[in-house]
Amino acid sequence: MTAKTTLTDQSRHGIVRNKRLRKRFNSDVGIDKCLAEGGNMANRASRVVAVMVLLVLILSGTAFARGEQEARVPRVELQYIAWDLGTPAWSWFEDRFAEFEEMNPHVSIRTSGIPASDYRTVIMQQVLSGDAPDLVPIFSDQLLVLQPLGYLEPLDRFLENSELNDRLLPVVRHVAEIDGSVYAVLRALPPWMLHANMRILNEAGIQEPPSTLEEFYAAAKAVKENTDAWGYVGWLDSANVHDYTRTVLAWFVGFGGHFTSEPGKLAVNQQANVDALTWLRRFKNEGLMPMGIAEGESYDLFVEEKAAMMVVGTWLAGMVMDRNPSSYRELKVVSVPMPARGSLTGGGWLGIPAASRNKDLAWQLIEHMYSSENQVKWVQQSGRLGSTTDLPSDEWIAANAPFLHEMKMIGEQYVDALGYDPIGFEAHSAEFKREIMPYLVEAMETTRPVRAILDEAQAHLVRWAESKGIPQ
Numbered sequence: 001m002t003a004k005t006t007l008t009d010q011s012r013h014g015i016v017r018n019k020r021l022r023k024r025f026n027s028d029v030g031i032d033k034c035l036a037e038g039g040n041m042a043n044r045a046s047r048v049v050a051v052m053v054l055l056v057l058i059l060s061g062t063a064f065a066r067g068e069q070e071a072r073v074p075r076v077e078l079q080y081i082a083w084d085l086g087t088p089a090w091s092w093f094e095d096r097f098a099e100f101e102e103m104n105p106h107v108s109i110r111t112s113g114i115p116a117s118d119y120r121t122v123i124m125q126q127v128l129s130g131d132a133p134d135l136v137p138i139f140s141d142q143l144l145v146l147q148p149l150g151y152l153e154p155l156d157r158f159l160e161n162s163e164l165n166d167r168l169l170p171v172v173r174h175v176a177e178i179d180g181s182v183y184a185v186l187r188a189l190p191p192w193m194l195h196a197n198m199r200i201l202n203e204a205g206i207q208e209p210p211s212t213l214e215e216f217y218a219a220a221k222a223v224k225e226n227t228d229a230w231g232y233v234g235w236l237d238s239a240n241v242h243d244y245t246r247t248v249l250a251w252f253v254g255f256g257g258h259f260t261s262e263p264g265k266l267a268v269n270q271q272a273n274v275d276a277l278t279w280l281r282r283f284k285n286e287g288l289m290p291m292g293i294a295e296g297e298s299y300d301l302f303v304e305e306k307a308a309m310m311v312v313g314t315w316l317a318g319m320v321m322d323r324n325p326s327s328y329r330e331l332k333v334v335s336v337p338m339p340a341r342g343s344l345t346g347g348g349w350l351g352i353p354a355a356s357r358n359k360d361l362a363w364q365l366i367e368h369m370y371s372s373e374n375q376v377k378w379v380q381q382s383g384r385l386g387s388t389t390d391l392p393s394d395e396w397i398a399a400n401a402p403f404l405h406e407m408k409m410i411g412e413q414y415v416d417a418l419g420y421d422p423i424g425f426e427a428h429s430a431e432f433k434r435e436i437m438p439y440l441v442e443a444m445e446t447t448r449p450v451r452a453i454l455d456e457a458q459a460h461l462v463r464w465a466e467s468k469g470i471p472q
Contacts, residue, residue: 078109078358078365079133081122083348085113088322089188089382096369103368107361127151132353134362137187140175140345141419145426147178153352154181158363164370167388170412175345184349185366186387188378190313191411192250192344194337195320199330200229200308209309209334213279216309216337220288223308231288233298233307234280238441243295245433246344246420248440250311251276254338259432264424264470266461268436269454272340277443277450284444291444303327311336313346314384314407321383321401328383329400333407343410346420350387379404385411428468435464 080097084090097109112133114122120142126132127149138146146152159165159182169186176184194216196209204222220231234250235243252258257272267273283289293301301307302316303323310316314333321328335341352362368374375390380400385407391397397404421429439457443450462472 074106076107076358076361078107078135078362079112080109080135081112081114081133082137083114083116083119084137085111089318089378092378092381093369095377096374097365100365100368104361104364109365123151126353130355132355134352134356134358135350135365136353137348137350138184139348139419140190141421141426141429143176143178143184143349144419144421144423146351147183150354152183153354153356153359154183155185155352155363156181158366162367164367164388167370167372167375167390169387169389171345172387176349184351185370187348187350188314188382188384188386190315190346190348192311192313192346193333193335193407193410195302195310195312195316196332196334197229197302197305197308197327197330198332199327200227200305203227204308209332210337211334213338217279217283217288220283220309221286224286224288227308229305230290230301230307232283232309232311233289233293233301234311235293235295235298236284236289236291236444237294237297238292238437240294241433241437242420242430244437244440246346248277248280249420250336250344251280251338253342253344254311254336254340255279256340256342259422259436260424262423266422266458266465266472268439268461269451269458274451274454276338277440277454281444281450313344314411317401317403317407318383331401331403333403333410335410335413344420425465425470432461432464435461 082090082093093111097111101107101109120139123136123138123142123146127146132151138152143152159168164185171191172182172184172186176182176186194209198209200223201207201209201219204219204226206219206222210216210219216232223229223231234247236247238244249259252273255272255276257267257270257276259266259268261267261270284291290301290307298307298310298312299316299319302310303320305324305327317328317331317333320331336343350366352359352366356362370387372388372390375386375388376392378386379390379392380396383401385391385404389408391404391408392400419426422432425432436457439453439460442448443453446453465472
C-alpha cells in the first residue's frame with residue numbers, strides 16, 4: 001500500500017490555494033488527485049482568461065467602431081449671441097448649453113457677447129448682410145422691426161408638435177404672434193410693474209404696496225418724511241435719451257397714453273400724457289425722486305435700499321436676489337399704480353433667424369432650455385419668472401419669494417405696450433426720441449404748463465413725421 005504523503009497545514013496552504021481544493025485535501029483525498037484537479041482548474045481558468053480577453057477585444061472593437069462612427073457625424077457649431085453675458089443669470093444659460101452639448105456630442109455652442117447699447121445696431125447689420133446666428137435674443141421693440149424684414153423664422157411648425165406649446169405664458173401669443181404666426185418665445189417674463197421694498201415702506205408707516213396713484217404719491221411722501229431713502233426712482237438722466245424716454249413712456253402707458261394713438265399716428269399731446277407728465281413733475285418738484293439718474297444708478301439705489309419703489313421690468317427682482325438677498329425677502333410687486341394700470345413689455349425674447357443653417361437643432365436647444373425642470377431652475381437661480389407657466393413648489397415660493405404668484409398674475413394680465421418705441425415709427429425710433437427729448441426735459445425742469453409744451457412737441461413731430469413720408 002502506498003503511503004499517504006503528509007504535509008503540514010502551512011505546506012498544504014502553500015501548495016493548494018483554492019478553498020475548494022483545500023477542503024478536499026484536508027478530508028484525506030490524496031494530494032495527487034488534488035493537484036490533478038488543480039491542473040484541470042488551471043486549464044479552465046486559462047480558458048476563462050482567454051474568453052475574457054476575447055470579450056475585451058470585441059468590446060474594444062465595438063467602442064472603436066462607435067467612436068469611428070461618431071467621428072463620421074458632422075460637427076455642428078450653434079451660434080448664440082446675447083447682451084447679458086456675465087450677468088448673474090448667465091450661469092443658468094451656461095449650464096443648459098453644457099447639458100445640451102453632453103447630450104449631443106457632435107454639437108458645440110459658441111456664445112458671443114454684444115453690449116446692450118450696440119445690440120440693435122449689430123442685429124440690423126446682420127439683416128443687411130444676410131448673416132445670422134442660430135439663436136438670437138431680441139428686445140421686445142425689435143420684434144415689430146425684424147419680422148417685416150424677414151429676419152425671424154416663424155416658430156409655428158415647431159410649436160404645433162411640442163408640449164412646450166401648452167406651457168407658454170399667454171403673453172407670448174399676445175406679443176410675439178404677428179400676422180397669425182409666433183416669431184419668438186420669452187427669455188423671461190418682462191412686463192413692467194411696481195417693485196416695492198417693504199422694509200422701507202414699513203419704516204415709513206406703509207403696510208402694503210400702493211395700488212392707486214394717490215396711494216403711490218402718499219407712500220413716496222411718507223418715505224421722504226420718515227426715512228433716509230427716496231420714495232421712487234426712475235431713469236431721468238437727460239444725457240441718456242433712451243433711458244429718459246423709457247421712464248416717461250412708462251408713465252404715459254400707466255395713464256393710458258403713448259407717443260401714438262394708433263400705429264403711425266402721433267398723439268404726444270393726448271390728455272393721458274399731459275396728466276402723466278404733470279404727476280411725474282410733481283414727484284420731482286416735491287423731492288420724492290432723484291433726477292439725473294441713469295439706469296444702472298437707479299438699480300444701485302433700489303438694491304442698496306436707498307429707494308423704496310421702482311416701476312420697471314421683473315429683472316430688477318433678480319438683481320436684488322443676487323446682490324442683496326435679505327432685501328429680496330422684503331420685496332413685493334403690484335401692477336403699476338396709475339389710472340390705467342398699463343404696463344410696458346420690455347425685456348427679451350428668443351428667436352431663430354431665418355438665415356440659420358441649423359433651425360431644427362436650434363429648436364431642440366430651445367426645448368431643452370424650456371423644459372419644466374429647467375424653467376423651475378431658472379426661477380430659483382434668477383429670482384424672477386421664466387418663460388413658461390412652470391414654478392417651483394409652493395413651499396419654495398413661501399420660503400424664498402412670496403411675491404412670485406402676484407408677479408405671474410400681473411405679467412399675464414397687464415401687457416399694454418410692446419417695447420419702448422413710438423408705434424409705427426420703429427424704424428425711426430432713435431431719431432424720434434432725439435426730437436421729443438428737449439420737450440420732455442422742459443416739461444420736467446420748468447414751470448411752463450405741460451399742456452403747452454406737449455402741444456408744441458406734437459406740432460414739431462408732425463412736421464418731422466411728414467418729412468419722413470409718414471402723413472399725419
